[in-house]
Amino acid sequence: MDSPATGPTELGDFLRTRRARLRPEDVGLVSYGVRRRVPGLRREELAQLAGVSVAYYTRLEQGQSHHASEGVLDALARALRLSPDERAHLDQLSRPARTRRRPAVRHDTARPGIRQLLSALDGVPAVALGPRFEVLAWNRLGHALLAGHLCFDSPARPLDRPNTQRLFFLDPHTRELYPEREQEARRAVASLRVAAGRFPDDPQLTELIGELSMKSAEFSALWSRHAVSNCTFGTKHFHHPLVGALTLDFEMMHTPDGSGQGVLMYTAAEGSPSEAALRLLAAERRPDARVLEPERP
Numbered sequence: 654m655d656s657p658a659t660g661p662t663e664l665g666d667f668l669r670t671r672r673a674r675l676r677p678e679d680v681g682l683v684s685y686g687v688r689r690r691v692p693g694l695r696r697e698e699l700a701q702l703a704g705v706s707v708a709y710y711t712r713l714e715q716g717q718s719h720h721a722s723e724g725v726l727d728a729l730a731r732a733l734r735l736s737p738d739e740r741a742h743l744d745q746l747s748r749p750a751r752t753r754r755r756p757a758v759r760h761d762t763a764r765p766g767i768r769q770l771l772s773a774l775d776g777v778p779a780v781a782l783g784p785r786f787e788v789l790a791w792n793r794l795g796h797a798l799l800a801g802h803l804c805f806d807s808p809a810r811p812l813d814r815p816n817t818q819r820l821f822f823l824d825p826h827t828r829e830l831y832p833e834r835e836q837e838a839r840r841a842v843a844s845l846r847v848a849a850g851r852f853p854d855d856p857q858l859t860e861l862i863g864e865l866s867m868k869s870a871e872f873s874a875l876w877s878r879h880a881v882s883n884c885t886f887g888t889k890h891f892h893h894p895l896v897g898a899l900t901l902d903f904e905m906m907h908t909p910d911g912s913g914q915g916v917l918m919y920t921a922a923e924g925s926p927s928e929a930a931l932r933l934l935a936a937e938r939r940p941d942a943r944v945l946e947p948e949r950p
Contacts, residue, residue, distance in 0.1 A: 662716055663746050664713070664714075664716060664743075664746040664747060665713075665714040665715055665716050666879055667742070667743065667746055667879045667881075668713070668714050668729070668733075669714065670878060670879040671733045671735065671739070671879070672693050672694040672696075672733060673692045673693035673694075674693055675693050675694050675733065675734065676693060676694075677694065677698060679734075680694070680698075680702055680732070680734075682698055682702075696711055696714065699729075699732055699733070702732035703725070703728040703729045703731075703732040704728055705725060705728065705729075713725075721747050726740075726743055726744060726747055729743070730743060736881075736882070738847065738882050738883045739881045741850075741883075742846065742847065742881040745850040745851065745853070746850060761783040761784070761787070761789060761912070761914065762789060763781040763789040763790045763914065764908075764914075767781050767789075767790070767908075767914070767916060768781070768790055770916060771790055771791065771792040771795070771916070772792060774792055774918065775792075775794075775935075776794065776931065776932070776935055777792075777794065777918055777919065777920060778792070778794040778795040778797070778798040778799070778901075778918070778919040778931070779791065779792050779794070779795045779916060779917065779918045779919075780792075780795040780799065780817075780916070780917045781914065781915070781916050781917075782817065782905075782914065782915055782916075782917055783913065783914055784848060784851075784855070784858070784912065784913025784914065785816065785818075785848065785852075785855065785857055785858045785861055785913075786816055786817045786818045786844075786845070786848070786861075787808075787814055787815070787816045787817075788800075788807070788808045788814055788815040788816065788817065789808055789814075790808050791808065793805070793935075794931070794934065794935050795917075797895075797934050797935075797937060798891070798893065798899075798919065798931075798934065799817070799820075799827075799830070800815055800820065800826075800827070801894075801895070802826045803815055816861065817841075818841060818845055818861065818865065819861065819864070819865070821837070821838070821841050822838075822841075822865050822868075822869040822871060822872045823865070823868055823869060829892065829894070830892060830893065830894075831889075831890070831891065831892070832890055832891075832892045832898075833890050837889070838871060838872075838875060839875060839880065840882070840884045840887075842872065842875040842876055842878075843880040843881055843882035843884060844882065844883065844884045845862065845876075846876075846879065846880065846881045846882075847881060847882070847883045848913065849862065850881070851913065862876070884905070885904070885905040885906075885907070886902070886903060886904050886905065887902070888900060888901070888902050888903070889901055889903055889919070893930070893934065895933075895934060895937065896930040896931075896933050896934050897930065898926075898927075898930075899921065899927040899930050899931070900921070900922075900925070900927050901919040901920060901921055901927060901931075902919070902920050902921075902922075903917060903918065903919050903920075904917075904918050904920075905917050905918075906918070
């Protein structure tokens with residue numbers, strides 16, 4: 654059975670949602686006011702724009718063709734007005750399925766250099782994340798900002814370590830942390846879509862998506878839209894239970910080894926109330942602050 658993250662219908666679902674958001678007039682097609690049975694573009698209209706046959710495009714959307722050329726994908730991307738992140742996602746979904754053994758469950762650890770970086774970022778909330786958005790390590794301020802209600806050493810327990818996606822959608826404490834809930838939810842799901850495209854055979858990622866789909870109607874509704882965005886920087890608003898409102902810029906720096914790990918860092922504008930709030934939050938740290946994570950086997 655197909656998982657919520659992968660399967661032959663993923664490409665078709667993605668293409669359908671992308672063409673559903675475009676109207677004929679958006680792409681220069683003439684609409685004569687005839688009642689349309691489908692939202693957005695019809696298959697034949699998209700095929701015309703991309704310069705492919707309707708029969709071929711239909712097979713592609715129905716998961717019956719797995720060998721689309723780069724030229725066809727480029728034409729579809731232009732016709733659908735895909736963003737660079739969406740174009741990359743289309744390429745990943747279009748790769749022929751490979752017969753291989755299901756990978757074993759693995760529990761990642763952050764490299765020593767990443768742990769040292771977190772410790773060195775004094776005054777900057779920082780979190781090391783794995784490819785499934787699991788928390789591999791955090792510094793004292795990162796923990797205080799995002800999950801002060803959890804034990805600081807919780808990332809050291811692989812079987813129940815925190816996961817930022819699970820916290821956002823299922824944890825009531827985290828729900829209160831984000832005043833702009835709808836925007837953050839869209840951003841979280843779009844980022845998870847990128848991960849699902851990059852690691853389609855990861856059983857833990859598939860399990861996470863299935864769990865969120867079952868337990869959160871909010872997540873399930875957003876997941877069905879197939880939005881894709883590699884959200885590596887931007888601004889987030891918080892309402893922290895200890896220091897109140899914060900507006901912080903974030904940067905997600907991915908490691909270049911293809912593991913999917915990265916370091917998420919938050920900063921405040923110099924001289925801003927948010928900078929003062931971070932200093933106040935930092936004062937709550939215990940003097941024995943250090944980065945904790947599982948020991949290497």
